[in-house]
Amino acid sequence: MKTNPAEPKYTPPEPRPAKLKSDTFVLRLYVAGQTLKSLIALTNIKKICEENLKGRYVLDVIDLYQQPRLAQGEQIIALPTLIKKLPPPLRRIIGDMSNTECVLVGLDLQMKV
């Protein structure tokens, strides 16, 4: 999936249609504007996804400045936040995703050491 960080695209928060494969990761990255932190986080998570989940993930980027209402609904406090909607359980991964190991643990792709 391609996302241009310069123009964060609005994606409806509803789950993707059921045509997705059952093991598809539905990820949503919430950022606030195009700060350095946002950009680093996006770069990092894209890299991690490409390396670990190639072909079986969906990543949406949402700028809360554009849609501040979502912050309450999604229980967002810290930014950037990556929410793993699917597969369950729901996980929130906060920070700039620079610690790859922690991200993998957060995505349940690696057992906690």
Place this chain on the structure above:
Amino acid sequence: MTKARKQLPKAPTGIQGLDEITGGGLPKGRPTLICGSAGCGKTLLAMEFLVRGATQFNEPGVFMAFEETAKDLTQNVASLGFDLKNLIARKKIVLDFVYIERSEIQETGEYDLEGLFIRLGQAIDSIGAKRVVLDTIESLFAGLSNQLILRAELRRLFRWLKDKGVTAIITGESGVETLTRQGLEEYVSDCVIVLDHRVSDQVSSRRLRVVKYRGSTHGTNEYPFLIDEDGISVFPVTSLGLRHVASTQRIPSGVARLDTMLGGAGYYRGSSVLISGMAGTGKSSVAAHFAEATCRRGARVLYFAFEESPSQIMRNMLSIGIELSSWVQKGLLQFQATRPAFTGLEMHLTGMHKAINVFKPQVMIVDTLNNFVIGDNKIEVTSMLMRLMDYLKMKQITGLFTCLAEGGGGGVLEQTGVAISSLIDTWLLLRDIEIGGERNRGLVILKSRGMAHSNQIREFLLTDHGVELHDVYVGPQGVLTGSARLAQEAQEKAEKLTRQQETEHRQIVLGRKREALEAQIAAMSAEYEAQAAESMGIIGREQAQEVQLKQERVAMGLSRKADAKPGKQKGDSK
């Protein structure tokens, strides 16, 4: 110079008493920290601040809850009469529950709390909020582990709140050595209020203290407060001024002789009356008399009984001829009977305030004050009674309090167990007088402000038709009461009778003497009359003879043709 005195702009809380302590409310447009241990009422205080702001001061508010869900909060504060659902629907309040679950969160590097800012900003802008509550923001420390980031972000948050111009309340749990567990006072330093919930001698009481308030004067004491169905009430004891108007109207005490002792007219309306005395000296009876007399005048009486149940009081008073139940039925007399240990002092005080406001009595009776003293809380009891009495005076309600005197006797009787004597206007002391192997009751007026009152001890009798006051016997034998007085009186009566009989006897003797004398006088005067009559007869006859002699002499002269004038002769003959 007057400009320099201008106070900081303030946001009134609408909470009873708190605005008085803070001189108008919390600092407007600045954050205030409210801290205290669990269950001390932080959330409620913050919520009341928001609700009152929204309903009374047209300042909508945002409540950001970190601990309770919106549903729980709504239910919890509904018990205080706050209809959050309605306020939310009317866009007066926004409730936002911030859910932080550590197990769901994985930290992977640098982050900030911009999400919280966005949420808060969105909530504030959606209703134009002027007030914000963050309850309890310290929960963030439990959910997120990077303290450095959190502290930096909190600092930014409070600055941001100031920039937004909202009046904010931040709540925090009290820490071991700091005011809050995470040292929030470091960031929020304009106004800090500490709440405290302590239990002493099994009775709990809540306290509030304004630790600091930048740019404003404030009450610095610990003020008791309570939470009841109307929210929070703080009682600022020192801010109540002595400004009540004193009435000159007098109301009878129900005991005629007592009224006489009190300058002839009874108590002043709106004064505080204390009846103190040892156990069983008849304090409640005097109180019941007053209650009955007041009801008889058609005024209402509120009777707080802390020792007996209403029916027990009514039965006992019936034995001395005071009938109270009919006044209860007529709605003029209302009993409020509870055990003092049932609630804390503040609850009692508010309970009394409420009962007074609802029933609007002219007279309030508290029987007895001592029961409030549990353990070592005399200072609190005194300050509570002071507030109660001030309140009664403001409302022009006459308060009659009974108080059990402590100690065995003698000078100790002049002390009240609760140290309120200086607050009392009229103080009646009932005391035991022990003479001749019996105990009798005596009543004396220790003081009565603003009226000439008797300084005499009266013997106090409980009869089947109520309280009676008798003069005690004061004579060469000293002060006598009871049967000693009766004996002394009987003896005096006997002596008097004897004296009376003697006098009567003397009078009879005297009477007889007079009668004898009068008889003698009558006899002598009769004798005199007889002698006088005899003498007069002789005189009359002699005169007649002389006249005849003269006539004969004239006749003789005529016959001898004498030329002497008869007139001259007549004069000569005299």
